Amino acid sequence: MSHFSYRDGVLHAESIPLSRVAEEFGTPTYVYSKAALLQNFAAYADACQGRDALVCYAMKANSNLAILDLLAREGAGFDIVSGGELLRVIAAGGDPDKVIFSGVGKTEAEMRLALEKGILCFNVESIPELHRLNEVAAGMGKRAPVSLRVNPNVDAKTHPYIATGLKANKFGVAFDDALATYRAAASLPNLDVVGIDCHIGSQLLDDAPLLEALDKLIELIDTLDAEGIHIHHLDIGGGVGVDYGAPGDKPPVPVGDYLGRLFARIDAWRAARHDGRAVKVIFEPGRSIVANTGVLVTKVEFLKPGAEKNFAIIDAAMNDMMRPTLYGAWMDMKPVVPREGEKAVYDVVGPVCESGDWLAKERELAVEPGDLLAMMSAGAYGMTMASNYNTRGRAAEIMVDGEQVHVIRQRENPADLFALESMLK
Numbered sequence: 001m002s003h004f005s006y007r008d009g010v011l012h013a014e015s016i017p018l019s020r021v022a023e024e025f026g027t028p029t030y031v032y033s034k035a036a037l038l039q040n041f042a043a044y045a046d047a048c049q050g051r052d053a054l055v056c057y058a059m060k061a062n063s064n065l066a067i068l069d070l071l072a073r074e075g076a077g078f079d080i081v082s083g084g085e086l087l088r089v090i091a092a093g094g095d096p097d098k099v100i101f102s103g104v105g106k107t108e109a110e111m112r113l114a115l116e117k118g119i120l121c122f123n124v125e126s127i128p129e130l131h132r133l134n135e136v137a138a139g140m141g142k143r144a145p146v147s148l149r150v151n152p153n154v155d156a157k158t159h160p161y162i163a164t165g166l167k168a169n170k171f172g173v174a175f176d177d178a179l180a181t182y183r184a185a186a187s188l189p190n191l192d193v194v195g196i197d198c199h200i201g202s203q204l205l206d207d208a209p210l211l212e213a214l215d216k217l218i219e220l221i222d223t224l225d226a227e228g229i230h231i232h233h234l235d236i237g238g239g240v241g242v243d244y245g246a247p248g249d250k251p252p253v254p255v256g257d258y259l260g261r262l263f264a265r266i267d268a269w270r271a272a273r274h275d276g277r278a279v280k281v282i283f284e285p286g287r288s289i290v291a292n293t294g295v296l297v298t299k300v301e302f303l304k305p306g307a308e309k310n311f312a313i314i315d316a317a318m319n320d321m322m323r324p325t326l327y328g329a330w331m332d333m334k335p336v337v338p339r340e341g342e343k344a345v346y347d348v349v350g351p352v353c354e355s356g357d358w359l360a361k362e363r364e365l366a367v368e369p370g371d372l373l374a375m376m377s378a379g380a381y382g383m384t385m386a387s388n389y390n391t392r393g394r395a396a397e398i399m400v401d402g403e404q405v406h407v408i409r410q411r412e413n414p415a416d417l418f419a420l421e422s423m424l425k
């Protein structure tokens with residue numbers, strides 16, 4: 001069941017009309033469904049039932065504290081990429097010992113913070129990073145738990161900007177260098193080699209590339225075992241896509257089906273090994289947990305007919321949602337209260353001073369100034385990628401919980417945006 005549907009001619013989030021949200025809280029506003037969030041997390045948790053597995057939500061997708069808090073209470077761990085994200089997890093009541101730290105450029109200060117808080121694992125992406133981590137840990141009299149992010153050179157068949165597992169990408173250690181890198185890690189006194197990790201890309205509609213990457217990780221674990229380097233956890237990353245409803249797109253693989261196939265392979269491998277050693281499985285899903293839990297509600301300010309194009313100018317902009325202009329991403333735009341009447345083809349654009357400030361192109365819509373539109377499946381990489389470009393305050397965020405509506409982030413007041421700046425004396 002969709003958590004965003006039309007009732008009595010109005011688009012609702014659960015039982016709440018989005019027109020009411022706009023009236024009470026203004027626009028642009030992100031509106032999330034708590035039930036949708038819990039349902040998406042449950043798809044992972046149910047498939048992991050009874051297994052040694054941990055779902056580390058990739059919080060870069062949406063790091064609102066209320067969302068982190070809900071997921072932490074469901075037992076989620078977190079995949080972080082900065083010290084700031086670790087502080088958010090802690091502020092939201094998450095457990096540092098369920099945190100894995102990804103990213104190619106961890107600073108010494110971030111490493112120190114993560115060691116102090118006692119995270120589960122550092123996903124290390126290069127030899128210089130191994131040395132830096134070893135030194136930081138030594139300085140603190142600690143040992144750092146380490147997993148190497150291996151680049152399996154698998155084509156994720158997604159947009160080039162969000163493919164991460166190819167040789168040409170900055171991420172991870174090349175598959176052919178992995179053994180040597182593991183040997184280097186194992187030789188460093190203040191590191192504990194505990195895991196193996198990969199993440200091949202985002203918005204994958206098919207699980208074949210993920211399973212291909214799994215096979216390569218398994219092969220490497222066996223090679224490492226023979227060297228006396230024992231891997232305790234296997235982290236397959238995130239990447240499962242969602243249905244943005246783009247014309248011609250095929251539906252993404254259901255999470256349960258993918259995890260079922262993945263666990264079947266792991267079980268077959270473990271059974272064939274007869275060594276009785278368990279390997280914990282870690283997932284780092286972001287988009288598939290939050291994308292379809294949220295919409296961005298916006299108001300049409302003006303219609304601007306043109307010789308070549310008609311523009312619908314809305315009060316949301318690229319600073320609120322970067323995905324269309326950054327990736328050419330297609331995101332659905334639905335009228336909150338569909339009106340009768342003739343439709344025209346519009347480019348839906350924001351007020352920011354950039355030609356790239358578009359949210360949707362060539363959409364057939366019957367709209368008038370003052371109408372509300374909802375950008376669908378906007379819960380992932382929406383608010384977290386928002387900026388203050390053009391000194392625009394970022395949108396409010398609302399969580400619908402049954403009959404209740406909670407403000408989970410206040411709209412930013414543009415007058416507060418320069419509080420950290422100062423003038424020359």
Ligand SMILES: Cc1ncc(COP(=O)(O)O)c(C=O)c1O
Binds near residue numbers: 058164285287
């Ligand atoms: C290291 C890492 N893990 C997890 C994710 C989450 O990916 P997704 O949102 O596609 O599940 C990303 C983003 O692509 C990532 O870079």
Ligand SMILES: N[C@@H](CCCC[NH3+])C(=O)O
Binds near residue numbers: 060162202381
């Ligand atoms: N921000 C991207 C995904 C990047 C994932 C981070 N590695 C998107 O909106 O699709």
